[in-house]
Amino acid sequence: MLMAVRNQFKVSLLSIKYAIMRELLNKVTFVTNIVFMILNNASFIIQWVVLFSIKDDFGGFGLKDVLILWGLSAMAYGFSRFFFKKAFSLSETINTGKLDSFLVQPKNVLLSAITTDVEPSALGDILYGYIILFIYGMNLKNFILLTIYGMTGGLVLTSISVILNSLSFWFSKTDVIADTGNSLMINFSTYPDGIFKGVVKLMLYTIVPVGIVVYIPIQVIIEFNIIKLSITILFTIFIVCLAFLVFNKGLKKYSSTNLMVARI
Amino acid sequence: MGIIEVKKLSKTFKVKIKEKGLKGSIKSIIKPKYKTISAVNDVNFEIEKGEIIAFIGPNGAGKSTTIKMLTGILYPDAGSIKVLDIDPIKDRKKLAYQIGTVFGQKEQLWTHLTPYDNFKFFGAIYDIPESRVEKKIDELRELFELDEFINTPVRNLSLGQRIRCEIVASLIHEPKVLFLDEPTIGLDPVVKENIRSLIKRMNKEYKTTIFLTSHDVGDIEKLCKRVIIINNGMVVLDDTMDNLKYHYLNKKIVEVKTKEKVNLDDTDGITVLKDKGYNLKLEVDITKKSVTDAIKLLNPDNIIDINISNIPLEDIISSIYKEGI
Numbered sequence: 001m002l003m004a005v006r007n008q009f010k011v012s013l014l015s016i017k018y019a020i021m022r023e024l025l026n027k028v029t030f031v032t033n034i035v036f037m038i039l040n041n042a043s044f045i046i047q048w049v050v051l052f053s054i055k056d057d058f059g060g061f062g063l064k065d066v067l068i069l070w071g072l073s074a075m076a077y078g079f080s081r082f083f084f085k086k087a088f089s090l091s092e093t094i095n096t097g098k099l100d101s102f103l104v105q106p107k108n109v110l111l112s113a114i115t116t117d118v119e120p121s122a123l124g125d126i127l128y129g130y131i132i133l134f135i136y137g138m139n140l141k142n143f144i145l146l147t148i149y150g151m152t153g154g155l156v157l158t159s160i161s162v163i164l165n166s167l168s169f170w171f172s173k174t175d176v177i178a179d180t181g182n183s184l185m186i187n188f189s190t191y192p193d194g195i196f197k198g199v200v201k202l203m204l205y206t207i208v209p210v211g212i213v214v215y216i217p218i219q220v221i222i223e224f225n226i227i228k229l230s231i232t233i234l235f236t237i238f239i240v241c242l243a244f245l246v247f248n249k250g251l252k253k254y255s256s257t258n259l260m261v262a263r264i
Numbered sequence: 265m266g267i268i269e270v271k272k273l274s275k276t277f278k279v280k281i282k283e284k285g286l287k288g289s290i291k292s293i294i295k296p297k298y299k300t301i302s303a304v305n306d307v308n309f310e311i312e313k314g315e316i317i318a319f320i321g322p323n324g325a326g327k328s329t330t331i332k333m334l335t336g337i338l339y340p341d342a343g344s345i346k347v348l349d350i351d352p353i354k355d356r357k358k359l360a361y362q363i364g365t366v367f368g369q370k371e372q373l374w375t376h377l378t379p380y381d382n383f384k385f386f387g388a389i390y391d392i393p394e395s396r397v398e399k400k401i402d403e404l405r406e407l408f409e410l411d412e413f414i415n416t417p418v419r420n421l422s423l424g425q426r427i428r429c430e431i432v433a434s435l436i437h438e439p440k441v442l443f444l445d446e447p448t449i450g451l452d453p454v455v456k457e458n459i460r461s462l463i464k465r466m467n468k469e470y471k472t473t474i475f476l477t478s479h480d481v482g483d484i485e486k487l488c489k490r491v492i493i494i495n496n497g498m499v500v501l502d503d504t505m506d507n508l509k510y511h512y513l514n515k516k517i518v519e520v521k522t523k524e525k526v527n528l529d530d531t532d533g534i535t536v537l538k539d540k541g542y543n544l545k546l547e548v549d550i551t552k553k554s555v556t557d558a559i560k561l562l563n564p565d566n567i568i569d570i571n572i573s574n575i576p577l578e579d580i581i582s583s584i585y586k587e588g589i
Contacts, residue, residue, distance in 0.1 A: 007388075007391045010388060011388050011389055014385060014388050015385075018374055018376075018377060018381070018385065021376065021377070022374070022376040022377075025376060097370075099337075100332070100337050100367065100370060101367075101370060101371075101372045103335070103336060103337045103356065104335050104336070104337065104360055104363070104365045105360055105389050106357040106358070106360035106361045106389065106390060106391075107357070107389060252339050254337070254338065254339075255277060255338070256328075256332055256337055256338060
């Protein structure tokens with residue numbers, strides 16, 4: 001069992017390595033994608049700096065809190081898009097019969113399918129997270145927490161995408177639902193949770209779990225709390241398992257196609 | 265016991281029916297209609313170790329669906345499959361270690377990598393230690409004559425070279441059964457011949473059982489000793505190639521060039537296919553008339569040249585597709 005898990009990770013890492021090698025074929029594009037993503041994220045912070053020059057407090061968040069909120073959101077987004085890019089277009093993989101080549105291999109189909117490509121600009125998001133941490137206050141504790149939360153957030157974003165994209169096994173054109181779900185997560189994760197009240201707030205801690213993967217982590221980074229840390233980790237484990245469950249259930253409905261496709 | 269056992273295998277697909285135009289599209293949203301297509305219907309066969317079998321049929325006959333069920337890609341609706349005594353549905357991963365697949369229409373190789381890097385990747389997929397993968401690559405690069413392009417990115421290879429690499433990639437883990445789905449599609453006759461001889465060598469050297477689907481009669485005739493024909497989801501013929509030829513080659517084509525014009529009409533057992541005065545083309549049904557009888561009718565002294573041939577295998581297969589036996 002342990003050996004199988006080790007071998008699975010080895011293959012997934014090798015797959016990511018080869019995908020990076022493909023992106024590095026054009027080094028200039030690779031680097032500019034990263035740099036421009038950092039600049040793009042920075043431009044949003046400028047808007048917040050302007051807003052904070054008018055008002056000191058937004059939903060209980062000061063400028064530094066908003067900075068780390070953006071840093072963490074960018075990291076989670078970057079982590080998911082860099083390592084699991086194909087999770088966000090999984091419905092296309094399902095609909096065009098591209099799962100065939102993964103199904104005939106003795107490895108986990110989902111992991112194989114979502115690790116065959118990387119998004120270079122997402123590396124800019126990850127780096128942006130650490131740059132923000134420098135501005136916020138770099139120390140070992142914050143570095144470890146941001147890294148952990150970047151990973152848990154990324155895994156949750158990936159899992160939500162896998163769950164919604166897996167609906168393609170049952171229904172057609174579900175990519176729109178998946179895109180909407182992902183957009184909801186990203187949009188809410190860049191605003192202080194204090195500005196949301198009532199039903200919206202309840203929604204952010206349940207069906208659009210931004211609260212668990214972004215707001216609670218911000219609270220932990222500001223003031224460490226082991227219970228809150230555990231909540232996020234347990235939720236991540238739960239949603240990752242759910243993603244595997246839904247995907248594997250859907251796999252039984254997979255109908256493949258005879259379209260001519262190439263692995264690119 | 266066979267290496268592949270298929271019993272009462274069935275698979276249906278539910279397909280949405282849409283009426284034409286925008287109105288039809290809106291109607292299909294409000295009240296969708298579906299029809300059930302039976303892709304594979306009660307299919308049974310057994311394949312022995314080391315066999316090369318041709319699994320053929322017209323487009324949409326159910327070949328790909330069957331091969332996909334045998335390899336664990338699709339779930340059957342009914343029936344049972346055992347490949348090397350493994351159920352592809354229950355033990356997909358276990359089976360994957362034992363089988364190889366080449367889909368002529370679907371690339372499995374990373375196009376930006378060289379064949380060598382791809383083979384190493386496949387080695388990792390099948391948990392083969394580095395040293396063993398190196399040894400296997402060396403062995404296969406020699407057998408498949410890959411030296412010239414083993415370090416060239418796959419995207420720069422010709423189609424023939426790429427297919428050779430696809431086959432090698434599927435052999436890295438020494439599979440006991442190899443599924444080849446139209447491996448020679450789009451290849452020129454020289455490359456096709458080359459791929460066929462490699463498949464033959466592979467079967468001979470490694471005793472690999474080969475399950476081949478192809479629309480190319482050359483593949484079937486030159487590689488396979490047994491043929492299974494599927495049409496409308498059902499097996500319509502499962503026989504040896506020799507039997508197929510023996511039973512269905514009961515018609516001969518006789519082409520003659522004569523000194524003087526011959527007036528010959530269709531008679532029982534002889535059909536005039538072409539009559540150009542001094543050149544005649546006849547079809548002789550040897551169950552009714554012998555070729556000698558046909559020649560006697562033409563007067564042997566009048567014949568300058570004669571050619572007697574079998575009906576092409578392609579025509580036999582086409583007639584089986586049409587008639588469904």
